[in-house]
């Protein structure tokens with residue numbers, strides 16, 4: 001039997017209750033992406049992941065954001081409280097996920113997320129009150145995966 005193509009997918013895109021606000025997204029149309037990739041559904045094994053739940057944050061949970069601090073370092077901190085710092089945890093989760101799933105062909109990721117977004121996530125400055133968006137970046141899970149394997153296919157899914 002041929003081995004299936006492994007595609008990792010943000011769990012919230014599959015309608016799983018993992019978001020910070022506990023809302024369930026309508027499950028997105030996987031077939032349109034598979035068509036673009038020229039892969040039939042029965043040839044694919046989807047592997048769902050949620051970095052934020054994976055590091056032990058609850059549902060619902062405090063909202064987090066990607067920040068460039070005064071030392072020009074990227075951190076992922078609580079929006080309301082910068083003492084919530086999950087940077088190291090998200091990096092470790094991504095490294096472990098990659099180690100456990102080295103054969104993944106593509107990542108389908110939820111747009112704009114501080115963990116999962118790909119070139120769609122707001123990047124903020126370091127002020128706790130009235131932080132300003134300074135640019136667009138990727139979520140830290142995706143940034144970490146791309147550091148390990150820069151050529152991996154990542155598709156940002158807007159929904």
Ligand code: SF4
Pocket residue numbers: 010011012013018019020049050051052053110113115116
């Ligand atoms: S975008 Fe990523 S971290 Fe956020 S709920 Fe979806 S899977 Fe979890």
